Amino acid sequence: MNLDFTVVFSYWQALLQGLALTLAFTVGCAILGSLCGFLLSLLRASRSRWLSVPAGLYVELFRGTPLLIQLFWVFFCFPVVFGIDVPPYVSVLLALTLYMTAITSETFRGALKSIPGEQHDACVALGLASWNKTIFVVFPQALLRGIPPLLSNVVSLFKESALISSVGIADLMFVGQNISNSTARPVEFLSAVAVIYFLVAFPLTRLVGVIETRMLRRYAY
Amino acid sequence: MNYQFDFNFLNGNFGLLWDGLKVTLQLALVSNIVGLVLGFGLCLLTLSRWFFLRWPAQLFIEFFRCTPVLLQIVWFFYCVPMLFDVFIDPITMGVLALGLNLTAFNAEAYRAGVQAVPREHLDACVALGLRPWQRTLYVILPQALRSAVPVLMTNGISILQQSALVAIVAVADLMYVGKSIATEAYRPLETYSLIALIYFALSLPIAQFVQWLERRQDAALAR
Numbered sequence: 143m144n145l146d147f148t149v150v151f152s153y154w155q156a157l158l159q160g161l162a163l164t165l166a167f168t169v170g171c172a173i174l175g176s177l178c179g180f181l182l183s184l185l186r187a188s189r190s191r192w193l194s195v196p197a198g199l200y201v202e203l204f205r206g207t208p209l210l211i212q213l214f215w216v217f218f219c220f221p222v223v224f225g226i227d228v229p230p231y232v233s234v235l236l237a238l239t240l241y242m243t244a245i246t247s248e249t250f251r252g253a254l255k256s257i258p259g260e261q262h263d264a265c266v267a268l269g270l271a272s273w274n275k276t277i278f279v280v281f282p283q284a285l286l287r288g289i290p291p292l293l294s295n296v297v298s299l300f301k302e303s304a305l306i307s308s309v310g311i312a313d314l315m316f317v318g319q320n321i322s323n324s325t326a327r328p329v330e331f332l333s334a335v336a337v338i339y340f341l342v343a344f345p346l347t348r349l350v351g352v353i354e355t356r357m358l359r360r361y362a363y
Numbered sequence: 364m365n366y367q368f369d370f371n372f373l374n375g376n377f378g379l380l381w382d383g384l385k386v387t388l389q390l391a392l393v394s395n396i397v398g399l400v401l402g403f404g405l406c407l408l409t410l411s412r413w414f415f416l417r418w419p420a421q422l423f424i425e426f427f428r429c430t431p432v433l434l435q436i437v438w439f440f441y442c443v444p445m446l447f448d449v450f451i452d453p454i455t456m457g458v459l460a461l462g463l464n465l466t467a468f469n470a471e472a473y474r475a476g477v478q479a480v481p482r483e484h485l486d487a488c489v490a491l492g493l494r495p496w497q498r499t500l501y502v503i504l505p506q507a508l509r510s511a512v513p514v515l516m517t518n519g520i521s522i523l524q525q526s527a528l529v530a531i532v533a534v535a536d537l538m539y540v541g542k543s544i545a546t547e548a549y550r551p552l553e554t555y556s557l558i559a560l561i562y563f564a565l566s567l568p569i570a571q572f573v574q575w576l577e578r579r580q581d582a583a584l585a586r
Contacts, residue, residue, distance in 0.1 A: 206563040206570060207522075210538060211555060234537035297429075302538035304431035307532055315434060328441035336430045336438060341431035 146327075150334040153321050160317030161338060167238060168311065174235075175242025175299070176292060180284070182243055183250035184276065197247075201217035204244030209302050213237045234306045238299065245295050246288075253254045254280065290306050290354045297346045301339065314338060372548040373557070383540030384561065390457050390536060393522040397462030398522065399484045402469025403504065406477055409470060417466065420470075426468030432525045440532045457536075458528040465522045472514035476507030513580070516573045520566045527562070537561060 148155075185197040204212065216237040220228050226235075257280060265275040307316035318335030323326040373380075408420035427435065439460040444450060451459070480503050488498040508515075530539035541558035545551040 174579075202567065203559075203563060203569070206524075206561055207559045209525040210527045210540065211541075211559045212564065214542070214551070215555045215559060218545070219555060222552050237458070248486070281562040301429075301431040304433045307433070316433065318434075319437065322441070329445055331440055332434065336426075336434055337429045339434060340426060343476075344425060344486045347429060 145329060147330050147334070149325065149329055150325060153331075154212045156317050156321065157314065157335070157338065160312060160314035160357055161342070163311070164300070164303055164313040164315075165236065165342075166301050167306065167311075168296065170237040171235060171242050171303075174239045174245045178239065178243040180245025180250050180281070182247035183254060186247065186251060187254060201244045201247055203249070204241055209237075209241055210305055210308065212241055213305055213309060216240070230309060230311060234309060234311055238303060238306070241302070242295070245298075246292060249259055249288050249291045249295055250280040250284055252291070256287055258281050289357070290350050293346060293353065295348045297343050297350075300343055300346075304339075366454075368553060369550070370553055370557075373544075373553070376544050377547075379540050379544065380537065380557075380561075385497040385534060386454065386535055387523070388565075389454065390461060390529065390534075391519070392528040393458045394461035394465050394522050394526070395519045396471045397458065398465025399521060401462070401466040402515075403473050404509070405470040406473035406507075407499065409474065409475060420439075424467040424470055427464050428471070430459075433465055433528050433531065435464055436528050436532060441450055446497055447497055453529075453532070453534045455533050457526070457532075459476055461522055461526055464525070465518060466523075469511075470514055472511045472518060473507050476510040480506050483505040499534045510580075511579045513573050516569060520569050520573075524562060547558070572575055 157297075181282065182200065185193045186201070187199075188194050197246070213234065216233045220233060220236075229267055261279060261283075262275070265279055270279070304315040307319065308315055310316070312320075314335060319333050322331035325331070368434050381439050405420055405424065408416050409424065412422075417573055436457070439456055440453075443456070445461075456465060484502055484506075485498070493502070526536060527538040529536055533539065537558060545554035548554070
């Protein structure tokens with residue numbers, strides 16, 4: 143068979159639009175998910191069982207089931223359960239955010255654990271209110287230590303976001319598959335899409351390593 | 364919420380779900396075997412002295428780790444038959460895609476373990492006159508395996524979950540069967556919840572076991 147990769151370039155605008163949508167979903171869900179994830183990790187660390195057990199169950203449930211099912215569940219079941227019409231974009235955003243919340247809460251939990259007990263004692267000695275302690279002492283340190291694993295979480299969210307093509311959102315994966323079907327050139331277009339994903343994700347994974355070695359050594363320890 | 368749950372429609376469909384579950388388990392298990400074996404080999408390649416072995420191995424790992432699994436699966440199902448002019452049955456193809464993906468992830472997991480084998484052990488192997496393959500198989504592998512087990516098992520669980528993606532290329536696994544039942548019976552809520560619970564029940568015990576194992580290893584290190 144003859145391969146002709148030049149055809150890919152005539153579709154660059156459509157592919158770029160798909161990439162923009164993928165990135166928009168990734169960034170939006172990453173920010174929302176990290177904020178909710180931090181709150182969830184606090185709930186999990188809480189002394190009250192009524193808070194920590196449901197939070198733990200939430201994390202286990204979302205880590206223990208495929209994202210595809212979570213996506214379908216939110217997409218098809220939310221309208222049935224709550225009797226409201228949810229637009230596809232919103233339900234996809236919701237599903238990815240819920241997933242990201244579970245993943246990042248584990249990251250923050252590890253970061254929270256790494257904050258030495260002396261710091262908590264110092265906060266008591268200084269008479270800081272508990273919310274003061276959380277915002278000014280715990281959160282900055284947890285964030286700093288959590289940055290490299292959080293970035294890896296974002297990279298995996300970027301990859302997992304390809305799943306939203308299965309419910310008809312026109313992201314990079316969806317656009318690539320559509321073009322490859324209509325032009326009957328799957329090898330060229332699917333490979334091109336793979337290369338685009340790679341070109342975005344690979345520098346980010348390198349960045350994780352750089353941050354780990356440079357920044358953390360300077361500020362966190 | 365005023366929704367009448369009704370699981371009666373499942374009565375005639377248990378056989379189908381069971382078949383789907385078998386396919387899912389088959390995919391997950393065989394990919395795990397492939398990933399565990401090839402992952403170790405790939406890890407050795409990335410640590411090789413020769414540039415021409417190291418470089419392609421590293422590229423393989425990075426490519427599989429930096430592209431979506433869904434795309435890899437779709438790529439295998441569409442492009443491998445076209446490129447190589449072969450027909451491979453869907454389950455084998457799924458195992459191939461998932462297994463190679465897991466290989467890349469496991470190679471990274473093994474690497475830390477292999478690098479942690481003390482230099483003295485390698486010297487001892489030379490002193491004892493062990494052949495290179497004996498050294499790899501009897502000295503490096505057991506030690507690397509031991510420290511890598513938690514990560515390897517976590518990777519194994521995630522492959523079980525990623526295996527749901529083959530439903531998109533119409534392999535009749537648990538997810539696919541669930542999807543078609545949900546569409547036929549107009550009962551997405553019950554079906555998807557049930558399927559999610561099955562996946563959850565499969566992965567929870569392994570995840571708990573990994574946690575227990577990690578605690579034990581931490582305790583051993585602290586001693």
